[in-house]
Amino acid sequence: MRALQFTEYGPADVLHVAEVAEPHAGPGQIRIAVRASGVTPADAGLRSGRFGARLALPHVPGVDAAGVVDEVGEGVSGVEVGDEVFGMVDLARLGGANAEFAVLAAWAPRPSALSWEQAGGAAANVETATRALDLLDVRDGTTVLIAGAAGGVGTVAVQLAAARGAEVIGTAGPSTQDFVAGLGATPVVYGEGLADRVAALSASRAVDAVLHCAGPVPELVPIAGSPDRVVTIADLSGEHGVRLTHTAGGPGSDPQALHGLAIAAALAEQGSFTVPLAGVFxxxxxADAHRLSETGHAHGKVVLVR
Known part of the structure; x- marks a missing residue:
């Protein structure tokens, strides 16, 4: 099959398409003929070697995809060959989705309201946003600030938090205020003076929780009132006392929030959830898709199609 891969760490130019052996579904897994798959900043971090992960090279990147089921592994029920699904690979492999065929370890039916491209880029951001919102205990009546609300995870987190009944405030640049508002958040421009602007928006009550997806962390702690009320998916430094959530294994790793896939699918069917696309390649x-993702200014998800 054709698959994206890299045989050495480096810039986006190390990516190339090659013929590789097809994977097959193991117990508890399914295989799909991929229609679209996602690109995340983490994929770029692994490719560059910045994360220090020791991958078995050559490596096929990508952790989420959508497609048509063509193999069902032992012990799997509720899904058949020919079903349309979206989902995630086994994260222990840290990749495998950017290919003609991919093996999924978690999945949900593809909502008819989502295009193949939207579904292909949904799962990783849904899982990440759900995990972070769960850690912050975001629920009906919570006021949550999402820093980086126009990005891939941010756009999803805004919608999922709003669906829980939370009051959502989202930081974004001047040109994306309407975009963020359309997702269900009260937009606020990031940058100097953010705390004052947020205070003016939430004058009736304090911000209960902050999800950091992008931008500086120090200015968020005073807004939340305590570093333990801030969860970050992006700041690896650990310098500010906030909690970093990840599923890469090892100390501090959190369990995956895979229940979010079915929730997002149901919301999409109700017209309450979508996946904004920053680019389809x-x-x-x-390589161009990775470069866009690495800018940190992609408004939505970057997706690859066959």
Whole structure:
């Protein structure tokens, strides 16, 4: 099969399409013929070597995809060959989705309201946003600030938090205020004076929780009132006392929030959830997709198609 891969760490130019052996579904897994798959900043971090992960090279990146089921592993029920699904690979492999066929370890039916491209880029951001919102105990009546609300995880987190009944405030640049408002958040411009602007928006009550997806962390702690009320998915430094959530294994790793996939699918069918796309690229142009993701200014998810 054709798959995206890299044989050495480096810039986006190390990515290339190659013929590789097809994977097969093991126990508890399914295989799909991929229609679209996602690109995340973490994929770029692994490719560059910045994360220090020791991958078995050559490596096929990508952790989420959507497609048509063509193999069902032992012990799997509720899904059949021919079903349309979206989901995630086994994260222990840290990749495998950017290919013609991919093995999924978690999945949900593809909502008819989501295109293949939207579904292909949904799962990783849904899982990440759900996990962070769960850690922050975001629920009906919570006031939550989402820093970086126009990005891939941020756009999803805004919608999922709003669906829980939370009051959502989202930071974004001047040009994306309407975009963030359309997702269900009260937009606020990031930068100097953020705490004052947020205080003016939430004058009736304090911010209960902060999800950090992008931007500086120090200015968020006073807004939350305590570092333990801030969860970050992006700041690896550990310098500010906030909690970093990840599922990469090892100390501090959190369990995956895979229940979020079914929740997002149901919301999409109700018209209450979508996946904004920052860019859609053919597999052969994956280097450009990685470059866009690495800018940190992609408004939505970056996706690859066959």
């Amino acid at each position: 053919p597999l052969a142009e994956a």
